[in-house]
Amino acid sequence: MYSNQELMPLFPSENLQCEEFPSYQHIYQNEFLSRKHKKQKEEDIAICVCRVDPNNLESSCGERCLNVLTSTECTPGYCPCGVFCKNQRFQKCQFAKTKLVKTEGRGWGLLADENIKAGQFIIEYCGEVISWKEARRRSQAYETQGLKDAYIICLNALESIDATVKGSHARFINHSCQPNCETRKWNVLGEIRVGIFAKQDIPVGTELAYDYNFEWYGGTKVRCLCGAATCSGFLGAKYSVEKIPLYDSAEDEPSLNLFKTVEATKTEYVVDGKEEYSMGMNVSVKPENHLDSTSLVVQPLESVPMEGVVVNAIKIEESEETKLYPQDTQQQVFSQNNAMISRIRSNSACRNYHIGPESMPKKRSQLKSNGKLKHLAQKHVDAKHVCQLLAFKEAQEEVLRNEEMKNEASTQLASLYNDIRPAIEEHERDSQDSVATSVAEKWIEACCTKLKTEFDLYSSIIKNVACTPTRKPDQAKACDVNSVTEVKYLGF
Numbered sequence: 507m508y509s510n511q512e513l514m515p516l517f518p519s520e521n522l523q524c525e526e527f528p529s530y531q532h533i534y535q536n537e538f539l540s541r542k543h544k545k546q547k548e549e550d551i552a553i554c555v556c557r558v559d560p561n562n563l564e565s566s567c568g569e570r571c572l573n574v575l576t577s578t579e580c581t582p583g584y585c586p587c588g589v590f591c592k593n594q595r596f597q598k599c600q601f602a603k604t605k606l607v608k609t610e611g612r613g614w615g616l617l618a619d620e621n622i623k624a625g626q627f628i629i630e631y632c633g634e635v636i637s638w639k640e641a642r643r644r645s646q647a648y649e650t651q652g653l654k655d656a657y658i659i660c661l662n663a664l665e666s667i668d669a670t671v672k673g674s675h676a677r678f679i680n681h682s683c684q685p686n687c688e689t690r691k692w693n694v695l696g697e698i699r700v701g702i703f704a705k706q707d708i709p710v711g712t713e714l715a716y717d718y719n720f721e722w723y724g725g726t727k728v729r730c731l732c733g734a735a736t737c738s739g740f741l742g743a744k745y746s747v748e749k750i751p752l753y754d755s756a757e758d759e760p761s762l763n764l765f766k767t768v769e770a771t772k773t774e775y776v777v778d779g780k781e782e783y784s785m786g787m788n789v790s791v792k793p794e795n796h797l798d799s800t801s802l803v804v805q806p807l808e809s810v811p812m813e814g815v816v817v818n819a820i821k822i823e824e825s826e827e828t829k830l831y832p833q834d835t836q837q838q839v840f841s842q843n844n845a846m847i848s849r850i851r852s853n854s855a856c857r858n859y860h861i862g863p864e865s866m867p868k869k870r871s872q873l874k875s876n877g878k879l880k881h882l883a884q885k886h887v888d889a890k891h892v893c894q895l896l897a898f899k900e901a902q903e904e905v906l907r908n909e910e911m912k913n914e915a916s917t918q919l920a921s922l923y924n925d926i927r928p929a930i931e932e933h934e935r936d937s938q939d940s941v942a943t944s945v946a947e948k949w950i951e952a953c954c955t956k957l958k959t960e961f962d963l964y965s966s967i968i969k970n971v972a973c974t975p976t977r978k979p980d981q982a983k984a985c986d987v988n989s990v991t992e993v994k995y996l997g998f
């Protein structure tokens with residue numbers, strides 16, 4: 507942490523007329539460059555169950571409010587606490603008092619101008635909301651222009667906030683490896699916003715700092731002057747930007763067919779005759795209350811057309827095996843059709859749902875020991891082919907019945923996909939953060955039905971293959987697999 511002596515408060519933040527002072531435009535809310543600000547749909551509004559306590563008005567929508575617990579601000583007009591609601595801090599710009607200071611070696615910084623309590627919302631990190639691609643372009647351009655300070659942080663998997671040209675005072679908060687603040691993401695009227703929150707009680711006059719390693723899209727490596735005993739040496743930190751994994755908590759591992767692989771890199775430097783190193787950067791943001799850490803703030807590959815919508819790079823091996831496991835035509839259409847593995851963050855809990863015909867998480871078993879992907883083509887047993895091998899009519903009928911149910915569920919899922927595609931795509935374009943809960947629920951239900959019917963089919967096949975007498979392969983081949991009734995029962 508910085509001692510007060512190291513800091514030189516020059517003037518209160520409202521007095522920005524100073525020759526030295528960097529030129530930027532002060533803004534009070536994010537400006538969206540590549541899309542419109544999202545309009546919250548009524549069905550997506552999360553309404554808490556808080557009640558106003560007439561004896562304690564300050565307690566309305568406190569820490570036990572359902573919305574607060576899920577890092578969602580209450581929507582005016584919908585909150586049962588009405589004007590007494592305390593959960594609209596971003597919306598009402600309820601910032602702590604801060605002051606700009608000139609630091610030694612670290613440019614400008616932001617100081618607490620009042621005692622701040624642990625957990626308190628301090629200020630919103632505002633700027634221009636841009637795509638990751640634009641962030642990368644700008645970052646390189648700023649570097650080329652020789653800009654020393656970097657102001658781009660991650661907002662979500664596809665977007666960043668750039669406070670270089672336009673921003674709030676949060677742009678002046680410096681990095682510390684032992685920070686007194688942290689960034690948290692909040693859902694405010696359907697948009698994700700980044701706030702700086704106190705990690706601990708912060709006495710007036712203390713410089714505010716958070717750990718950039720979780721946030722920052724810095725360009726060149728900068729020697730860290732935070733002075734902390736645990737200082738990592740450089741800003742921009744644990745993983746190099748180019749090698750950030752796209753981590754999806756639902757899959758519990760980086761998905762290799764979608765994103766670049768992770769490699770913690772170590773970049774070596776010689777500083778003051780000593781060899782030092784920095785490690786790459788991590789860019790996740792902790793949600794309020796640390797309920798989970800599903801925020802995905804990573805760099806998608808160029809080839810990913812939009813968030814979560816990927817061309818499934820499935821390689822189908824041509825072999826005898828494919829006769830027994832022909833690809834389900836629907837599955838193929840889906841795969842070729844940019845199978846959508848969409849990340850839907852529910853309004854409330856930053857949970858991730860997968861939406862899309864190929865919605866099943868990839869299992870660890872898909873990885874060979876050498877780290878390469880096994881062929882990911884999902885195998886679908888040809889039930890009719892299996893029936894050829896079964897000797898009993900009952901067994902064949904059971905398998906075929908289950909197959910029919912599975913096919914029905916697949917067809918339903920396919921038609922539902924077409925029904926909800928516009929809704930999904932609209933949301934993907936608008937924010938990549940939320941899809942109407944009703945859409946997600948419909949989809950999840952259909953996915954579950956399909957999974958259940960698949961399970962029933964495969965378990966009936968396993969059961970019957972294990973328990974029913976089977977035919978010899980040559981006898982089986984002679985049968986007409988399209989009609990069960992024509993199968994001759996040989997009865998072993």
Ligand SMILES: C[S@@+](CC[C@H](N)C(=O)[O-])C[C@H]1O[C@@H](n2cnc3c(N)ncnc32)[C@H](O)[C@@H]1O
Nearest residue numbers: 612613614654655656677678680681730731732
């Ligand atoms: C978001 S800006 C912070 C405000 C900046 N100091 C200014 O004057 O505008 C980030 C930049 O501040 C500088 N900086 C922040 N923390 C630092 C630290 N601990 N050590 C050295 N430089 C730091 C780096 O130049 C970094 O690119």
